[in-house]
Amino acid sequence: MAEILTPKLAPLATSATTAKAGAPFIEIEDVSLYYGASKALKNILLKLEEKVVTAFIGPSGCGKSTLLRCLNRMNDLIDNVHIDGAIKIGGHNIYAPDVDVIELRKRVGMVFQKSNPFPKSIYENVAYGLRLHGVKAKSDLDARIEESLQQSALWDEVKDRLHSSALGLSGGQQQRLCIARAIAIKPEVILMDEPASALDPIATARIEDLILDLKKEFTIVIVTHNMQQAARISDQTAFFYIGELVEFGATTKIFTNPAQKRTEDYVSGRFG
Amino acid sequence: MNTLTPAEYLLEPRRETRHFRAEKFDFWSFFFSGLTGLATLFILGILATILLNILVNGWSAISWHFVSTIPKKDFFDANTTGVLPMIVGTAFRVIVMTIFVIPVGVITAIYLTEYAANTSIITRIIRAAVNNLAGVPSIVFGLFGLGFFINFVGKNLDKLLHNSSAVWGQPALIWASLTLAVMTLPVVIVATEESLKAIPPGLREASLALGATKLETILKIVLPQALPGIMTGGILAVSRAAGEVAPILFTGVAYYMASLPGHLSDQFMDLGYHIFVLSTQSPNVEQTRPILYATVLVLLMLTFALNIVAILIRARVRKKLRALG
Numbered sequence: 001m002a003e004i005l006t007p008k009l010a011p012l013a014t015s016a017t018t019a020k021a022g023a024p025f026i027e028i029e030d031v032s033l034y035y036g037a038s039k040a041l042k043n044i045l046l047k048l049e050e051k052v053v054t055a056f057i058g059p060s061g062c063g064k065s066t067l068l069r070c071l072n073r074m075n076d077l078i079d080n081v082h083i084d085g086a087i088k089i090g091g092h093n094i095y096a097p098d099v100d101v102i103e104l105r106k107r108v109g110m111v112f113q114k115s116n117p118f119p120k121s122i123y124e125n126v127a128y129g130l131r132l133h134g135v136k137a138k139s140d141l142d143a144r145i146e147e148s149l150q151q152s153a154l155w156d157e158v159k160d161r162l163h164s165s166a167l168g169l170s171g172g173q174q175q176r177l178c179i180a181r182a183i184a185i186k187p188e189v190i191l192m193d194e195p196a197s198a199l200d201p202i203a204t205a206r207i208e209d210l211i212l213d214l215k216k217e218f219t220i221v222i223v224t225h226n227m228q229q230a231a232r233i234s235d236q237t238a239f240f241y242i243g244e245l246v247e248f249g250a251t252t253k254i255f256t257n258p259a260q261k262r263t264e265d266y267v268s269g270r271f272g
Numbered sequence: 273m274n275t276l277t278p279a280e281y282l283l284e285p286r287r288e289t290r291h292f293r294a295e296k297f298d299f300w301s302f303f304f305s306g307l308t309g310l311a312t313l314f315i316l317g318i319l320a321t322i323l324l325n326i327l328v329n330g331w332s333a334i335s336w337h338f339v340s341t342i343p344k345k346d347f348f349d350a351n352t353t354g355v356l357p358m359i360v361g362t363a364f365r366v367i368v369m370t371i372f373v374i375p376v377g378v379i380t381a382i383y384l385t386e387y388a389a390n391t392s393i394i395t396r397i398i399r400a401a402v403n404n405l406a407g408v409p410s411i412v413f414g415l416f417g418l419g420f421f422i423n424f425v426g427k428n429l430d431k432l433l434h435n436s437s438a439v440w441g442q443p444a445l446i447w448a449s450l451t452l453a454v455m456t457l458p459v460v461i462v463a464t465e466e467s468l469k470a471i472p473p474g475l476r477e478a479s480l481a482l483g484a485t486k487l488e489t490i491l492k493i494v495l496p497q498a499l500p501g502i503m504t505g506g507i508l509a510v511s512r513a514a515g516e517v518a519p520i521l522f523t524g525v526a527y528y529m530a531s532l533p534g535h536l537s538d539q540f541m542d543l544g545y546h547i548f549v550l551s552t553q554s555p556n557v558e559q560t561r562p563i564l565y566a567t568v569l570v571l572l573m574l575t576f577a578l579n580i581v582a583i584l585i586r587a588r589v590r591k592k593l594r595a596l597g
Contacts (some may be wrong), residue, residue, distance in 0.1 A: 106483040185482065
């Protein structure tokens with residue numbers, strides 16, 4: 001990655017430098033978020049491991065998407081938002097005053113609930129992020145674009161029509177294109193905000209397979225209101241309720257033997 | 273009716289389709305839809321009457337000679353009169369106006385939509401100013417142009433550059449165009465704002481999440497999408513400005529110029545103003561009438577031509593956006 005801009009942040013820790021597997025990579029330290037006067041996130045303390053899929057589950061409005069968006073500082077875009085506490089990724093507080101948000105977003109990518117490809121060609125969609133971060137030579141672009149489309153299981157379907165409009169793809173293909181676009185710039189973390197909620201079951205299954213594949217290379221945090229999905233693809237699960245983190249642990253434990261009663265009520269469908 | 277499982281339903285022999293009774297005649301629905309149709313016909317009728325009247329009366333007086341001749345001072349002699357300087361003057365001032373109004377209008381609209389906080393007091397002042405600007409009478413713009421552009425900016429420019437000899441401090445093409453630009457600014461701002469707002473926020477979010485700055489997002493994603501809407505604003509501004517006479521009365525139009533305008537500091541003749549002159553200054557109304565109709569027809573055709581060119585360009589931009597690449 002040396003050919004891309006010299007990072008202003010010190011390099012985030014990778015598994016080569018971490019002392020042991022399972023060391024915390026994203027540390028959310030006593031984070032509270034206020035929309036104006038209302039407290040949407042209440043003193044969240046959470047440590048997420050590297051190269052692992054972590055699911056955020058909880059009923060609507062519990063703050064899981066809000067917390068997700070804190071991880072790449074997308075909440076900065078909303079007026080009236082105030083955040084207390086620190087979030088460390090690879091040991092560095094991303095809310096420190098000297099942090100370059102552009103660099104952060106290069107390292108922490110995001111896939112949205114409603115797929116939002118640019119109204120450009122498939123090629124240009126994936127090239128957009130690459131060009132932003134300094135990849136200019138056509139051969140480099142071609143190689144990187146093919147690599148990310150391969151990784152998001154889309155290459156075979158679009159390789160003959162790279163220059164046709166991205167808007168002509170089906171919903172599931174568009175979402176995989178958005179994933180390809182996000183991974184093209186080789187982030188370390190991928191945030192996914194209900195990526196399959198607008199898709200049919202078959203497209204959803206393909207996205208889920210994709211996530212299981214991607215976790216070998218990326219740390220993934222996925223917000224989902226589909227508990228079966230969380231159970232299928234995540235290694236760790238965090239359960240949120242009205243802005244608070246209720247319980248966090250290995251997915252199998254959360255779903256079979258949760259420690260908190262509220263968690264048990266939620267995963268067994270008693271409310272939600 | 274027996275309830276069937278989906279499988280059973282599919283295996284059943286097809287039932288006859290239901291026949292629907294015709295809707296009962298509802299007088300008020302019919303009346304209202306008739307009313308809307310009549311209103312449309314009425315508007316089209318007025319438009320057709322005006323256009324046909326001009327076409328029928330003006331067509332006979334129009335000729336290639338008419339549109340390509342610089343007239344002598346006597347406009348009312350049908351054999352020697354021409355409207356070439358008026359065509360050139362109108363076209364030039366509209367084009368110069370467009371060069372100024374589009375960038376300023378678009379940048380203002382981008383500020384209001386993308387950067388300004390919607391609730392801040394400054395934003396509200398700007399919006400109020402834009403709305404009020406749209407309501408100012410054209411003649412007031414003319415006086416503004418005279419007072420500000422000519423007497424203040426122009427005269428000071430002369431002091432700086434030409435030792436106070438009268439070059440810029442008098443009616444000129446540039447000042448008339450700038451006055452028109454100020455007048456049509458609200459149209460461009462509103463059209464641009466509407467097209468910016470029509471772009472889903474998801475696209476901006478996607479761009480920012482990839483590590484683009486706000487400026488990069490605006491230049492690479494938002495503006496290209498908004499281009500057709502911006503051009504619509506330009507088309508509206510051009511249509512309005514081509515026919516306006518009051519703003520140019522004090523700022524640059526001349527009763528008679530022996531040659532075509534060549535510099536931004538020149539005065540110019542104008543089709544709209546010429547129509548006024550022909551209507552009020554003619555010694556022989558009967559003789560002048562065909563010339564008058566012909567001039568009106570030329571003005572309409574010029575406006576129409578400017579619009580068509582702009583609409584064609586916009587259609588190409590839209591096609592490119594849709595097919596894109």
